[in-house]
Amino acid sequence: MLWIILGVVVVLVVALVLLYNRLVNLRNRVENAWAQVDVQLKRRYDLIPNLVETVKGYAAHERETFEAVTAARTRAQAAQGPAEQGAAEGILGQALGRLFAVAEAYPELQADENFRQLQEELAQTENRIAVSRQVYNDTVLTFNNAIQTFPGVVIAGPFGFSAREFFETDEAERAAPRVDFGSATGTASAAPAEPAEPGTGGASGGTSA
Numbered sequence: 001m002l003w004i005i006l007g008v009v010v011v012l013v014v015a016l017v018l019l020y021n022r023l024v025n026l027r028n029r030v031e032n033a034w035a036q037v038d039v040q041l042k043r044r045y046d047l048i049p050n051l052v053e054t055v056k057g058y059a060a061h062e063r064e065t066f067e068a069v070t071a072a073r074t075r076a077q078a079a080q081g082p083a084e085q086g087a088a089e090g091i092l093g094q095a096l097g098r099l100f101a102v103a104e105a106y107p108e109l110q111a112d113e114n115f116r117q118l119q120e121e122l123a124q125t126e127n128r129i130a131v132s133r134q135v136y137n138d139t140v141l142t143f144n145n146a147i148q149t150f151p152g153v154v155i156a157g158p159f160g161f162s163a164r165e166f167f168e169t170d171e172a173e174r175a176a177p178r179v180d181f182g183s184a185t186g187t188a189s190a191a192p193a194e195p196a197e198p199g200t201g202g203a204s205g206g207t208s209a
Contacts (some may be wrong), residue, residue: 033136
């Protein structure tokens with residue numbers, strides 16, 4: 001009888017250890033996925049000042065638009081956590097959309113090689129943000145399911161595992177600049193990004209915004 005009890009205890013301990021290790025692994029995957037999103041967001045932030053300065057060289061009087069983009073970038077850089085970051089990225093995407101709308105009114109700016117290069121780099125970065133955001137949201141869904149269902153829910157609380165936030169932006173707020181290089185001038189158009197569904201990741205924002 002004693003051996004049976006000891007055997008059951010050993011099985012329970014092993015199961016607990018395996019479950020704990022699995023939750024730790026999932027939590028680390030969430031943190032790594034968010035780090036990948038952060039890398040792409042920072043790359044985007046680095047492109048914005050050069051983009052603003054280039055547009056300013058042709059449309060210096062559009063001061064309000066430039067200030068809006070700069071302020072939105074600062075807010076996004078200071079955001080803490082996926083939820084706050086998502087809201088800030090939505091505002092930044094909207095501001096960038098207005099900036100590209102201004103740029104469309106200046107054919108000489110559209111023909112500027114530096115501007116076209118910045119457009120292309122920003123478009124590529126937006127795509128990377130979209131992919132990273134989807135991976136992050138999918139990873140969060142897996143982790144949250146693991147700690148909210150049996151048997152993970154039994155040890156999640158006592159061992160400090162808590163649900164993570166999805167990285168979502170408001171489609172009405174976020175208008176990610178999408179660049180169309182099919183035209184002669186390489187005009188950029190501002191179009192709303194696809195809304196993210198929890199667990200599917202959706203299109204960036206980057207984000208996605």
